[in-house]
Each structure stands twice: as structure tokens, then as C-alpha cells.
Amino acid sequence: MDLPLPPWFGDLSADPTLTELGxxxxxxxERQGVREGSLGVLRAQPGEATWSTRxxxxxxxxxxxxxxxxxxxxxxxxxxxxxxxxDPERPDQLLLSLGPAMSPxxxxxxxxxPDELRALFARxxxxxxxxxxxxxxVFRSVVELGDVSRExxxxxxxxxxxxxxxxxxxxxxxxxxxxxxLGSEGFGFALRVSAGLRDAEKEHxxxxxxxxxxxxxxxxxxxxxxxxxQIWVVEIRYAPDPNAATAITWxxxxxxxxxxxxxPADVVGSGIMLGGHFGLADVAEREAxxxxxxxxxxxxxxxxxxxxxxxxxxxxxxxVADVPAELEYLVNVAAKYRHLGSVAEIxxxxxxxxxxxxxxxxxxxxxxxxxxxxxxxxxxxxxxxPExxxxPExxxxLExxxxLExxxDLEDEEExx
Numbered sequence: 001m002d003l004p005l006p007p008w009f010g011d012l013s014a015d016p017t018l019t020e021l022g023x024x025x026x027x028x029x030e031r032q033g034v035r036e037g038s039l040g041v042l043r044a045q046p047g048e049a050t051w052s053t054r055x056x057x058x059x060x061x062x063x064x065x066x067x068x069x070x071x072x073x074x075x076x077x078x079x080x081x082x083x084x085x086x087d088p089e090r091p092d093q094l095l096l097s098l099g100p101a102m103s104p105x106x107x108x109x110x111x112x113x114p115d116e117l118r119a120l121f122a123r124x125x126x127x128x129x130x131x132x133x134x135x136x137x138v139f140r141s142v143v144e145l146g147d148v149s150r151e152x153x154x155x156x157x158x159x160x161x162x163x164x165x166x167x168x169x170x171x172x173x174x175x176x177x178x179x180x181x182l183g184s185e186g187f188g189f190a191l192r193v194s195a196g197l198r199d200a201e202k203e204h205x206x207x208x209x210x211x212x213x214x215x216x217x218x219x220x221x222x223x224x225x226x227x228x229x230q231i232w233v234v235e236i237r238y239a240p241d242p243n244a245a246t247a248i249t250w251x252x253x254x255x256x257x258x259x260x261x262x263x264p265a266d267v268v269g270s271g272i273m274l275g276g277h278f279g280l281a282d283v284a285e286r287e288a289x290x291x292x293x294x295x296x297x298x299x300x301x302x303x304x305x306x307x308x309x310x311x312x313x314x315x316x317x318x319x320v321a322d323v324p325a326e327l328e329y330l331v332n333v334a335a336k337y338r339h340l341g342s343v344a345e346i347x348x349x350x351x352x353x354x355x356x357x358x359x360x361x362x363x364x365x366x367x368x369x370x371x372x373x374x375x376x377x378x379x380x381x382x383x384x385x386p387e388x389x390x391x392p393e394x395x396x397x398l399e400x401x402x403x404l405e406x407x408x409d410l411e412d413e414e415e416x417x
Contacts, residue, residue: 034064041100106269144276172202218264
């Protein structure tokens with residue numbers, strides 16, 4: 001049975017100006033073979049039941065039109081194959097799959113015109129590695145990973161995300177330290193990779209521990225930050241995709257997320273963004289119902305320096321002013337993110353009590369942590385001996401005052417790079 005073709009396919013496939021994009025248009029027999037092969041790969045993928053069913057249903061009604069260029073990972077050269085599809089339920093759109101294992105619900109799309117197709121390829125087949133400053137949009141969310149170690153997480157990132165590049169770097173680097181093109185294989189290539197890994201896998205002594213990677217096609221930056229108390233934050237820096245709204249709507253609907261409507265396809269399609277996220281919209285919903293420890297910790301992790309976070313801390317202190325156990329919790333979580341004004345405010349409210357005395361002792365310059373904090377060893381970079389640390393204010397792995405590196409740190413790192 002011949003698969004349905006869109007009315008615009010003949011003109012688009014015959015356009016000689018599109019040859020430089022590297023597209024190979026398929027004939028009838030090839031279209032059938034690509035569709036069957038794609039269905040076989042997709043059906044073997046694990047995932048949430050509704051998500052998997054709807055993705056398979058979409059692929060079953062779609063027609064493969066052509067094969068697009070491959071993209072290789074920088075370190076090990078693993079290639080991701082791409083293809084163009086037509087969906088009869090989106091008759092004016094040309095769809096781009098960035099890998100056989102990618103859910104069809106997250107495919108990139110554009111209007112089926114030569115100009116829009118060129119713009120789509122410019123967005124997803126870019127050769128450069130844009131700097132942080134050239135990725136104008138930022139999205140942050142708490143990702144609920146459970147009790148997972150840093151080693152386990154990095155192993156999953158390396159093995160389970162075909163749309164993420166394999167070149168990674170730690171918190172010592174604000175910018176991607178790897179070249180956009182590391183060259184071909186061989187002894188020289190192996191030496192460059194070995195030296196690059198030694199440099200890339202360094203943590204900054206006063207920043208949150210983190211691991212960053214680029215997505216394979218849009219070259220967005222995905223950073224996972226390790227916060228106190230087993231909280232992980234994923235930060236996405238990206239150039240917006242103006243045609244992503246349909247895919248993002250489906251993701252938000254099925255997984256009850258609040259992802260922005262311009263998130264690139266290889267970010268949301270990588271798998272790292274599907275399910276188990278807790279963003280600012282979720283924080284606000286929980287806070288509206290009353291004081292919530294997890295919502296408070298999540299807000300501090302997502303926006304440690306924002307005025308809204310400082311206001312939320314003050315409101316929380318008012319709400320639990322007569323509950324010593326909750327005040328003690330707020331002292332500890334505020335101290336970890338250097339909200340010392342809130343710590344001092346609680347000290348005034350409980351002056352003369354054991355908690356008040358402990359807070360005053362903590363606020364002494366030589367004191368490192370609250371005696372009442374049972375989880376203080378979760379603070380990244382903690383040193384048990386204050387005499388071995390030249391700057392005791394930096395001992396918990398967070399930046400002074402606000403928990404993040406300031407603009408001067410960013411500029412210094414760029415100059416060093």
C-alpha cells in the first residue's frame with residue numbers, strides 16, 4: 001500500500017536550491033522500509049503508557065519523505081540519523097525526527113516551504129557551539145531523581161540520552177571548554193580527548209557541583225546542578241524554536257509539566273525533560289496551600305537570589321512563627337543558600353531559646369554550620385576542619401551571599417577560557 005504524500009511534496013523535492021541541505025528524498029519502497037524500521041525501534045523503547053501509545057499512533061499514520069544529515073557526538077563519534085516526515089493531521093507542516101528512538105510527539109516542525117525548511121535546518125544542524133551569552137533563554141526546574149548518586153547520574157547521561165552530546169564539563173567551567181570539532185580519530189585525537197577530560201572534570205571550589213552537556217543538534221546547554229539535601233536542578237540554556245508549541249503542549253499535557261513553548265526539540269526529546277519535574281509554577285501551587293518544606297527548598301534551588309525568594313522566606317517565617325520545628329527547618333535551609341538576613345530574623349523571634357542561641361553561635365564568623373542540622377554533610381564541598389579553609393564563608397559549596405556565581409565570576413571565567 002502506497003503511503004499518502006502531501007500535495008506540496010513534488011515541488012519541495014524538486015527544488016534545486018535545497019540540495020545543499022543534504023536531504024535524500026525517498027522513493028515509494030524506501031518510504032515503506034523507513035516507516036517499518038522506525039516503528040520497530042520506537043516500539044522497543046520503554047516509557048509512560050499514554051506517551052508511548054500516542055507516539056506510536058502518530059508514527060503509524062506518518063509518511064517518511066526523506067533522510068536528513070547525520071550528527072556525530074564529539075568524543076566517541078556515535079551518529080544520530082535524522083529523517084523528514086509528513087503527518088496527515090498536520091497537513092501544512094514538514095516534520096523532522098532527530099533519531100529513531102525520539103518520540104514522534106517531540107519532532108521538530110516547520111511550514112512546508114523552502115525558506116522555512118532552510119530555517120529549520122539552520123536551527124538544528126548548526127556547526128558552531130554557541131557560548132552562554134549567545135543562548136538567550138534560560139529554563140530551570142527541579143528534576144526528581146530520587147536517591148541517586150553523582151556517579152549513577154553521569155552513567156545514565158552517558159548511556160541513555162542519544163540526543164545529548166558526550167562531551168561534558170563540570171562547574172569549574174562557565175563555558176563549554178570543548179572545541180566544536182575535535183577532529184578525526186587517531187592517536188592525536190585520543191590525546192586531545194584525554195587532556196580535555198582532565199580539564200573538563202574539575203569542580204569550582206565555591207560553586208554548586210554540576211555537570212553540563214550540549215544537545216546534539218540545537219547545541220543547547222543542559223546543566224544538572226547538585227544542591228543540598230539531594231535536590232537536583234536542571235538548567236537549560238537555549239535559542240528558542242518558534243515552531244515548538246505543538247510538541248511542548250503534548251508534553252505538558254501528558255506529564256503535567258510547565259515547559260516553555262519554545263523549548264527546542266532535542267531538549268524535550270532527549271528524555272531528560274520527560275516526567276518528574278517541579279518548576280516555579282508547581283512551587284507557587286504548593287505555597288498557595290500553606291507552608292511546604294519541599295516547595296521552599298525547591299524555590300531556593302531554582303531562584304536563590306531573586307526578590308520573590310526572599311519574600312517567600314519572610315512569608316514562611318510569618319506562617320510558622322509559632323512552630324519551632326518549622327522555624328528550625330527554615331533556619332537550616334536559608335543558611336545553606338546564605339540568606340543570613342532571614343536567619344537573623346528567626347534569631348530575633350526565638351531569642352533566649354536553645355534555637356536562638358544556636359543561631360547566634362552559627363552567625364559568629366568562625367562558625368561553619370548549625371549544630372541542629374542533621375543533613376549538614378550534604379553541603380557540597382564541606383570541610384570539617386575550619387582551620388584548613390582560608391575562607392569559612394565558602395565551605396558549603398555555594399557562592400557568597402546568593403548561592404550562585406556573580407557577573408564578575410562569569411566574566412573572569414570567559415577571559416580565562
